[in-house]
Amino acid sequence: MRQLLLDLMPESPPSLANFVPDGNEEALAALADWFSGAQPLFLLWGEAGSGKSHLLQASGLLYVDGAADADLAAIPPETDGLAVDNVQALSDAGQIALFNHFNRLRLAVENGLPGKLLVAAEQPPAALAVREDLRTRLGSALIFRLRPLSDAEKLAALSAQAADRGLKLSREALNYLMNRSSRDMRNLSALLAALDRYSLEHQRPITLPLLREVLQHAGDGAIATQAPKAP
Numbered sequence: 540m541r542q543l544l545l546d547l548m549p550e551s552p553p554s555l556a557n558f559v560p561d562g563n564e565e566a567l568a569a570l571a572d573w574f575s576g577a578q579p580l581f582l583l584w585g586e587a588g589s590g591k592s593h594l595l596q597a598s599g600l601l602y603v604d605g606a607a608d609a610d611l612a613a614i615p616p617e618t619d620g621l622a623v624d625n626v627q628a629l630s631d632a633g634q635i636a637l638f639n640h641f642n643r644l645r646l647a648v649e650n651g652l653p654g655k656l657l658v659a660a661e662q663p664p665a666a667l668a669v670r671e672d673l674r675t676r677l678g679s680a681l682i683f684r685l686r687p688l689s690d691a692e693k694l695a696a697l698s699a700q701a702a703d704r705g706l707k708l709s710r711e712a713l714n715y716l717m718n719r720s721s722r723d724m725r726n727l728s729a730l731l732a733a734l735d736r737y738s739l740e741h742q743r744p745i746t747l748p749l750l751r752e753v754l755q756h757a758g759d760g761a762i763a764t765q766a767p768k769a770p
Contacts, residue, residue: 553597566683585685591659595622611636
């Protein structure tokens with residue numbers, strides 16, 4: 540049962556289209572406009588689960604996670620489009636690399652060449668424990684905070700997605716789904732799609748008993764950690 544459900548989980552790469560913007564419409568619109576503008580630097584900040592990584596991976600820029608590559612050693616030297624996640628996790632070497640990269644991009648843009656740097660952190664630049672010269676550079680960005688969805692907003696989004704699929708899920712079933720899986724919106728959406736496919740293949744509606752059966756057999760841990768693969 541576990542492998543069956545995991546096999547049903549659809550590939551769902553992050554995109555601007557599958558980002559749920561409730562409460563973050565202004566930031567999303569500004570980000571879309573930024574891609575065609577002259578400003579080279581855009582910064583998103585907010586707590587975990589607010590959607591920062593989703594938008595960075597959806598940007599089409601080269602994605603690097605500072606939590607996984609604190610030195611930014613994986614950045615090709617001539618990259619003109621870069622998305623750096625978890626800036627607060629960068630080492631001293633990584634902070635220097637990001638500072639130097641931004642200076643190269645700014646010079647390129649001043650000379651009419653393309654250059655975009657999208658960064659994300661858990662706090663605004665003024666509160667980040669980074670080098671002062673990097674903090675100054677980050678402070679010159681277009682800066683927007685992302686607000687995480689409330690549970691009520693996630694339930695409303697799931698309900699709308701279910702309706703789009705022609706599914707009739709009770710509030711009790713939606714609450715059960717929320718409480719038995721990761722509350723990351725991408726994972727919840729992927730799980731809903733997997734359950735839709737499972738119910739179609741077995742010719743059974745998605746009822747609370749079916750949800751209990753599938754999720755209990757699959758195992759809470761497997762569902763919670765089965766996030767869609769990043770591009």
